[in-house]
Amino acid sequence: MHSKTFGKLGWPVSAVGLGTWNIGNQWGVIDEATAWATIRSAYDAKSGRCDPRLRHFDQ
Amino acid sequence: MLKRFNSNGTCSVVQTDYSLLNLAAESDFLPYCQQHGIAVMARGPLARGLLSGRYTEESTFHDAVRTSWNDDGPDRRKFLQQVTQVQKLARVVQSRSELVRSAVAYSSSHPAISVSIPGAKSAAQARMNASAGKTMLTAAERKMLVHALS
Numbered sequence: 221m222h223s224k225t226f227g228k229l230g231w232p233v234s235a236v237g238l239g240t241w242n243i244g245n246q247w248g249v250i251d252e253a254t255a256w257a258t259i260r261s262a263y264d265a266k267s268g269r270c271d272p273r274l275r276h277f278d279q
Numbered sequence: 280m281l282k283r284f285n286s287n288g289t290c291s292v293v294q295t296d297y298s299l300l301n302l303a304a305e306s307d308f309l310p311y312c313q314q315h316g317i318a319v320m321a322r323g324p325l326a327r328g329l330l331s332g333r334y335t336e337e338s339t340f341h342d343a344v345r346t347s348w349n350d351d352g353p354d355r356r357k358f359l360q361q362v363t364q365v366q367k368l369a370r371v372v373q374s375r376s377e378l379v380r381s382a383v384a385y386s387s388s389h390p391a392i393s394v395s396i397p398g399a400k401s402a403a404q405a406r407m408n409a410s411a412g413k414t415m416l417t418a419a420e421r422k423m424l425v426h427a428l429s
Binding site for chain 1: 291292312315316317318319320322323341342343344345383387388392393394395396397398399400401402403404405406408409410411412413414415
């Protein structure tokens with residue numbers, strides 16, 4: 221996984237992260253086990269940056 | 280709007296829609312962010328799944344986000360145009376996996392983009408998307424992908 225710099229904040233971040241709108245039940249129902257497996261998979265692949273839209277998970 | 284928001288130079292990060300099917304940010308938005316050190320998170324690098332190559336004119340959508348692409352939806356015409364563009368792009372890459380990787384890498388490789396955040400609905404999709412982060416495309420490679428759409 222390539223690392224890039226997060227603008228003037230200078231943080232090293234993964235070039236590819238995980239958008240989580242999809243597992244927040246906006247795109248059809250995703251069960252909780254699948255949602256967690258998706259996050260785990262991205263984490264294991266070093267997609268360290270997650271989209272804060274995870275908050276939609278409980279809606 | 281961003282210029283006004285950042286008038287005192289305190290904006291550190293923005294998120295914008297950016298993909299091979301939406302290059303609007305390239306003309307002014309991304310250069311401005313790069314010039315001012317504003318980190319950009321690129322959302323929609325797969326254009327709501329269109330750039331996965333999974334969809335055809337026969338596809339029907341039931342989720343809240345994409346029903347506008349259906350036969351009677353307001354975005355039907357644009358959807359069909361974009362499906363055609365993706366089919367052209369698919370001809371120049373090796374496989375559908377490569378299509379996904381190319382599309383994600385297109386966004387993450389722009390120098391102004393700090394992180395591209397493709398969505399995933401399964402562990403396999405998340406792995407596939409993340410694998411695009413192993414590659415940074417050159418400007419020439421990126422240009423070739425844009426060219427392949429037309």
